[in-house]
Amino acid sequence: MTSLDKRTEETTADDGARAVTEAALFEAFGGVRGMVETVLPGLLFVSIFTVNKDLHWSAIAALAVSVVLVVVRLVMRDTVKHAFSGVFGVAFGVVFAMMTGNAKDFYLPGMLYTLGLSLAYIVTALAGVPLIGLILGPVFKENLSWRTRNPGRKKAYTKASWAWGLILLAKCAILFPLYWWADTTQLGWILIALKIPPFLLAVWLTWVFLAKAPAPIDVFAEMEAQEKAEEERKAALAAEGGDGSGGTPSAGPAGGRHRREA
Secondary structure (H helix, E strand, O other): OOHHHHHHHHHHHHHHHHHHHHHHHHHHHOHHHHHHHHHHHHHHHHHHHHHHOOHHHHHHHHHHHHHHHHHHHHHOOOOOHHHHHHHHHHHHHHHHHHHHOOHHHHOHHHHHHHHHHHHHHHHHHHOOOOHHHHHHOOOOOOOOHHHHOOHHHHHHHHHHHHHHHHHHHHHHHHHHHHHHHOOHHHHHHHHHHOOHHHHHHHHHHHHHHHHOOOOOOOHHHHHHHHHHHHHHHHHHHHHHHHHHHHHHHHHHHHHHHHHHHO
């Protein structure tokens, strides 16, 4: 094999690893459709409230479109985890805003969730169990093998968790002062503007870190291989036992007859 062939194989392997990483990130974070489902209810709320300043109609419209998104996924038999998370987020916001009578409180549960998530990313990275690894491990079929068997991937997951934590924390540093100082429409439009770009930046950094990391260890394939090897071993033992037992009975009665005849 020439050096050119080796480089070609390495390039192909790298491209394959990057494609797997992109597919896993797309699955984990919902892709374009997941982003639309995340943005649309809040966009509808702030749009209606900007026009008529009616909290009830804005909240009802946001909740209704969230439910519709879930129903569409159910009809299409698609995964509903991203749409369901959107419904719960919108529902909490609606309940909170209705209870207080302050339209800005529609955004407060989501802001508190973002703050909690940012702290979770940072704390788990410090603890050596990065949250992004817990999220993506099952997607890559490696579960928690990266913790003890793949230090390169653990390092990549730690970097990615720091990226997510700091990006979301910076987002909170912008939004929480606006919650106190800005009016509902200003807060709403800025929050909508900050929905996608920080998310895309965090996903891109995660992709960069993981694309350079060692390949994941497919623990599911390992378990299947072990089970297959164990079945083959049992089958071989059974075959050997069957041959041995088959010879003994035939010889036993014959030997017995010879002894009786003697």
